[in-house]
Amino acid sequence: MNDMVKNTGLFALVALLIVITGLMQSWNTALLILNMGLISAIMALGVNLQWGFAGLFNVGIMGFVALGGLASVLIAMPPTEGAWSAGGYSIVLGLLMGAATIVAAVLTYQRMPDGRARTLAMLAILIGGFFLYRAVYDPGVDAVEAINPASTGNIGGLGLPILLSWPVGGLLAAGVAWIIGKTALGLRSDYLAIATLGIAEIIIAVLKNEDWLARGVKNVIGLPRPVPLEVDLQRDPEFVERAAGFGLDAVTASTIYVKLEYAALFAVVLVILLWMAQKALNSPWGRMMRAIRDNEVAAEAMGKDVTRRHLQIFILGSAICGIAGAMMTTLDGQLTPGTYQPLRFTFLVWVMVIVGGSGNNFGAVLGGFLIWFLWVQVEPIGLWLMSTLTSGMADGGLKTHLMDSAAHMRLFTMGVILLLVLRFSPRGLIPEK
């Protein structure tokens, strides 16, 4: 019961912080923090599944989040006219040939006897396959990118409702996680870390450079939304009248209303995932996972297939990150591959999990909200602190420099918080039971 009170208190504290933001800054800011907090909590749940349940050290979260974003584009954007007939099919064919080349090389490696013949055969397959793939793939890409490059120049989407992209984002991330897990999960923990870190960078590089896919750094903007547009609400006389009833002007009311709708959608997803994660944690499967985490050798001796279980939970956790990524892109209404940075999308999520309490789902959710709140609010607080500290100083180069640098306080603060928690409360705010 005591724990219950403490945990409720912690959540109430975060809620209070957001309410204070609403009262002191604006309700729009507060709701924005709430919305991103919900998404962060989902990401933290995914990482907690991998790290807290199974002890997998995945630092490629950014890649899975970006894949979720890609799913929103591919599902929700209207199809580009003529893109498929111009080059879409040859792109797909080229990619399939590339995959076939790799499969053929792997099969050669497995089937042929060890020796020089095998090496030569593999090299021949890989080099020949590469040039064939480029010969089919490149013209297709050129044809697709030539279609109206100023506004599309990509393959376009399926024109389906964007809510559908959330599960699809999860599936996409799961698929990639399967490939990564198959190759990298046998490795030691820090090798897995480096491998995932690199694969996340590669995913971002693909998103930035393959213009035919999602326009690369030209960004996809104006994604369809699951909620009404603010402008439409402001034109709706009924809505304006109701807003006036609350004493709000139409513009403020419409922005708040839209954000509340997003918050409701995100909250539904979070509650479902949290419920599932709790069920999993308390099931025989969850106990097996923790047993594997705590002692791999003993679990293996008990007949548990450690590698398969690791692969399973790696895919599940990554899928959750993919769902969160699709939700985030939906909220932003645009996909901007240039903004994906490992500090923000990988390591910050790790801070959330560690601070919240790894191995405890509620801890991860709390960490998601709390750290996101701090990430947003440290900047204004730092600015305020700096202007207070420098108020006595004469205007000059140093003062300007200090005021300019206050914006970079957040990275420093996150580091300090992480180290303090690791040192004095290594199991996090809500520890594992």
Added chain:
Amino acid sequence: MDLLNAFITLANFVIIPAIAYGSQLALGALGVTLIYGILRFSNFAHGDTMAFGTMITILFTWWFQHMGLSFGPLPTALLALPFGIAGCALFVLLTDRAVYRFYRVQKAKPVILVIVSMGVMFIMNGVVRFIIGPDDHAFSDGERFIISARTFREMTGLEEGLAIRTSTGITVVTAVIVVAALFWFLNKTRTGKSMRAYSDNEDLALLSGINPEKVVVVTWVIVAALATVAGTLYGLDKSFKAFTYFQLLLPIFASAIVGGLGSPVGAIAGGFVIAFSEVTITYAWKKVLVYALPEGMGPDGLVQLLSTDYKFAVSFIILLVVLLFRPTGLFKGKSV
């Protein structure tokens, strides 16, 4: 067919840049590998340690330039380098005292130390951005070229020029000196030998009376020196930007792992393997092939295997291949 010009082009655009980049990676990977060998964790803060050391060097460079000090044709940054190393060593030792030592005494699992180093990474990144800002800084001065492309053409009468930039020359010379000094230290001095002993077998080393704290302090100082030198050389060659240094973490780790974590020779070999593959795979071979192939057989396209933005992909594919087929790296590394 003109093999000489083909070779000069190749040297100018592939071999020389790859040697310079490889030396920088090798110095960075040596730092990672030393920490892994002695302190037994993968230091995620290494890229930011490089950025921190370079930042101190840049600050001193600016100060020296302000005072009118210069190093003749060589960049002033070389004069400032010792101060950068000292500053970086001080900071790193402070971090060790305040952060890492607690976990070392506890004998925490390596993965905990990796997470701790993530925290240090955030702090260092924040400090660097706080002091010098997130922008690009070019701090190279002095002569730009040892041989410029024009002089080379005039000297040899060849069609293609071969330019050797001062920063490239300095990178290679410095790297050779630093690596030689490091190997001399590790193999010939008493402290170096005790470091290797500690890395091979901690318990045995402790039994034979090696002071672990001293080993750790010496390691951090060497790592700070290596990181600062690597960072400054990279900054002279390209330019300084906090975020770029953070991203260097990837190829540096790839180099260290490809060579075999914990093995200094491996780190150097790994650095060059990664650098050469990155440059050759992302280089457009058209010009070389036009010279090398018989008249009229030159290719139409650029013959670029992958676009430059995929250079990370190259290092990681090599990394994955090495890990799958030779999990301890080219030179036998250690595993925790």
